[in-house]
Amino acid sequence: MLLKIDDLSVMIDDKQILNNYNLEIKPGEIHVIMGPNGSGKSTLSKTIMGDQHYKVTNGSILFDGQDIKDIKTDERARLGIFLAMQSPMEIEGVSNSDFLRTALSIKNEGKLNLYQFAKKTEAITNDLKMDKNMIHRSVNVGFSGGERKKNEILQMKLLEPKLIILDEIDSGLDIDSLRIVAENINDYRNDYPDTAVIIITHHQKILDYIKPLYVHIMTGGKIVKTGDYKLALELEKHGFDFTFNTTNDLVGEDAIKENENDE
Numbered sequence: 101m102l103l104k105i106d107d108l109s110v111m112i113d114d115k116q117i118l119n120n121y122n123l124e125i126k127p128g129e130i131h132v133i134m135g136p137n138g139s140g141k142s143t144l145s146k147t148i149m150g151d152q153h154y155k156v157t158n159g160s161i162l163f164d165g166q167d168i169k170d171i172k173t174d175e176r177a178r179l180g181i182f183l184a185m186q187s188p189m190e191i192e193g194v195s196n197s198d199f200l201r202t203a204l205s206i207k208n209e210g211k212l213n214l215y216q217f218a219k220k221t222e223a224i225t226n227d228l229k230m231d232k233n234m235i236h237r238s239v240n241v242g243f244s245g246g247e248r249k250k251n252e253i254l255q256m257k258l259l260e261p262k263l264i265i266l267d268e269i270d271s272g273l274d275i276d277s278l279r280i281v282a283e284n285i286n287d288y289r290n291d292y293p294d295t296a297v298i299i300i301t302h303h304q305k306i307l308d309y310i311k312p313l314y315v316h317i318m319t320g321g322k323i324v325k326t327g328d329y330k331l332a333l334e335l336e337k338h339g340f341d342f343t344f345n346t347t348n349d350l351v352g353e354d355a356i357k358e359n360e361n362d363e
């Protein structure tokens with residue numbers, strides 16, 4: 101198991117956001133998390149990343165078999181957890197290049213080959229069809245919504261994580277950019293097939309490119325329904341209320357087998 105979340109409860113400002121949350125992800129699996137605004141999706145992602153604002157009041161998070169409760173965010177990144185944030189932060193006065201170099205050097209425990217760094221960064225900006233000048237600008241300052249999202253994927257590809265959490269990576273991306281970002285994620289997974297991905301999204305479109313094993317719907321701080329990608333289609337068509345009231349018993353590999361038989 102790459103990620104094992106057991107009975108996790110999380111509070112912020114005396115408000116309970118996650119309620120006895122359970123999730124297990126094996127290497128190489130892709131899980132989608134959908135759910136209404138305010139249901140706790142970003143809270144989950146920030147808690148996995150170790151954001152100190154979110155207080156864990158119960159339960160545990162194991163990453164690669166290790167309890168990460170007392171581990172700080174930068175150390176979690178070093179272990180191989182990566183979060184592409186829903187609203188990437190601006191860092192005035194720090195160039196994107198310096199930021200990436202620092203992050204990579206922490207990841208590699210101080211070791212960094214500058215020539216390889218420059219070469220790799222340039223290759224990734226090409227893959228993402230990003231303007232090369234973005235490397236020299238302050239992190240996300242004045243970046244458009246879509247440019248910020250691509251910048252998160254640039255970080256991801258440089259840091260080579262084992263668990264990727266994409267919090268609404270698809271929001272703000274135009275049609276071509278969404279395809280490019282999805283292709284980059286798929287290419288990365290082809291290179292590192294053991295990488296697990298959590299895709300948090302409101303829209304089914306990204307799943308046309310990236311095929312998940314499971315789709316979970318959460319509401320009120322817990323997962324209330326799990327299915328395969330058809331659950332996302334159902335949700336798009338009928339909305340949350342209808343979807344909660346229908347049954348979909350097949351999940352994961354069984355559902356994929358059934359789909360193959362259908363085709």
Ligand SMILES: Nc1ncnc2c1ncn2[C@@H]1O[C@H](COP(=O)(O)OP(=O)(O)OP(=O)(O)O)[C@@H](O)[C@H]1O
Binds near residue numbers: 113136137142153
């Ligand atoms: N730092 C914070 N301070 C106060 N309340 C917070 C904070 N972070 C989250 N919350 C509250 O926790 C609840 C869950 O928020 P969260 O951002 O996890 O929702 P979400 O499922 O990601 O929603 P969306 O789909 O709109 O992104 C919301 O009611 C939100 O206001």
Ligand SMILES: [Mg+2]
Binds near residue numbers: 141142143186267
């Ligand atoms: Mg959110």
